Amino acid sequence: MMPGGLTDAKAVTPDIQQLADQMKPEIEQKENKSYPIFNAIEYKTQVVAGTNYFIKVDAGQGEFMHLRIFKPLPQSSEGPSLNSYQTGKTANDPLNYF
Incomplete structure (x- = not known):
């Protein structure tokens, strides 16, 4: 992976599902x-x-x-934020950069 580039797609972990769930509302x-x-599918x-x-994310009904x-970073004391979605x-x- 080049610096700043995206990793390959990975299988979802419980932490990733939780991150997606936090953005759902x-x-x-x-x-x-x-x-x-x-349901998070990959990331x-x-x-x-x-x-x-x-x-x-699979949002149902296709x-x-x-x-x-x-x-x-942890030292910022800020939580995750939704920057964008499609x-x-x-x-x-x-999944590509957007």
Whole structure:
């Protein structure tokens, strides 16, 4: 992996699912929609001044979305934040930087 580049896609861990779950209420509010299913499928990371997490989520009924969540370095005392997300994705869409 080149510095600042994305890792290869990895299998989701409970920590990654929890990170996606933390962003679900914000996305539901922005989309004015409820997602009964919100399962992280895979993820990639990018090391910056903290870590960007790119997470593919199955939102149910054939709908997928990509999340970009920034988690700052521990000494910042700040929590993770939703930087961006993309709706209208499919299961086959690759996770790329956005």
